[in-house]
Amino acid sequence: MEDLMLTGGNTPFEKAAAKRLLAHKQLTVMYATDELVKLIAECDIMLAKWSEEAAAGRVNSETRMLAAEALKDKRTAEAALDELLKSAESLGFTD
Helix, strand or coil: CHHHHCCCCCCHHHHHHHHHHHHHHHHHHHHHHHHHHHHHHHHHHHHHHHHHHHHHCCCCHHHHHHHHHHHHHHHHHHHHHHHHHHCCHHHCCCC
């Protein structure tokens, strides 16, 4: 049924449906971008804490494990953000 609404026609209803779909995609991309940026910032904070403790010679096994996990999460989030930005053109972000 929803496919019937997305025929790409010229009626006001079809145009509104197409704009609504595009807006939904854009909002989803913006939310995902925001979440990824927040995750990267949290990882940076943890890595900075680990770096400070390492410089002071106070690194314990728990901090080391958390830093390793933060580094993995940061790399994954950066890769996901890179892929998201590569696909931004097809989602209507570059007009």
